[in-house]
């Protein structure tokens with residue numbers, strides 16, 4: 412029997428504070444609802460392909476604790492629900508159509524889904540009292556396989572975000588922390604202790620592109636914090652902090668990791684690179700399609716008779732236009748696949764126009780005054 416699979420990634424639902432980048436909630440809900448009619452003819456799978464929730468940038472009671480316990484993740488989820496009731500309500504409507512399923516693939520912003528109480532709570536928020544429909548919400552981990560399509564977020568192919576699922580929940584460490592916590596990559600330290608503090612003050616800066624051009628447009632004070640202070644944060648973490656907190660694995664900063672982070676930083680290389688790996692993985696597998704997100708780009712292309720489907724983010728992002736000297740809101744996108752066991756009948760990348768206004772440089776805190784950089 413043919414089914415429709417809809418795939419979205421990188422929605423980054425947050426807790427409604429300054430680091431929450433999910434602004435176009437209504438646009439997302441309307442987009443999903445515009446696909447509801449397919450249920451009259453087909454079963455529908457909604458694959459939420461990682462970074463659907465932004466546990467990573469969500470604060471816990473006004474701070475960013477590095478040891479993320481199940482209790483902390485639950486608190487964050489509760490506040491995401493409060494900040495974005497429409498999002499959860501739309502998922503409830505979707506599941507109530509009857510012949511539908513929701514699949515949550517884990518991304519690097521929502522490793523927290525690995526906690527069993529998070530899975531339970533997500534089911535509760537979406538199904539409400541219809542617990543009998545429990546099996547319609549699926550948690551496959553980091554990958555989901557459906558007929559000839561392989562879905563994964565992309566972060567497991569990215570050298571900066573790959574984690575070992577079997578050791579992701581680290582047991583408590585005597586004298587350090589009383590409960591198990593998420594053993595995340597080293598970069599999360601820099602983010603939680605240094606970069607998110609800057610983001611709280613200048614929320615849009617991190618959402619404007621292209622990054623290499625934006626760096627030159629930062630005002631002097633912000634530039635110092637983003638470049639100079641980050642460089643010293645890395646040095647200090649490698650030569651001092653990791654020894655100061657020797658018993659705590661979260662602070663471990665190996666020579667290899669240090670080189671990797673430094674190399675990228677010094678080369679001003681801010682792009683996430685894993686597409687080659689995705690291509691190789693697809694070509695050496697039995698799958699006909701690989702679908703990922705993670706790098707906030709969108710594309711659909713064919714290679715040796717197979718398809719690569721990259722769905723972009725639903726965050727509020729902008730791109731600088733030399734022509735108008737303004738920042739234009741970027742389009743969102745999602746994937747549509749009509750398939751059965753034998754065949755892919757249709758595969759599309761569907762673009763959705765943002766409803767946000769374009770921004771002038773003066774609308775973005777942290778950039779230089781126009782006279783200095785927009786001649």
Ligand SMILES: [Mn+2]
Pocket residue numbers: 462518519520564566704705706
């Ligand atoms: Mn990601």
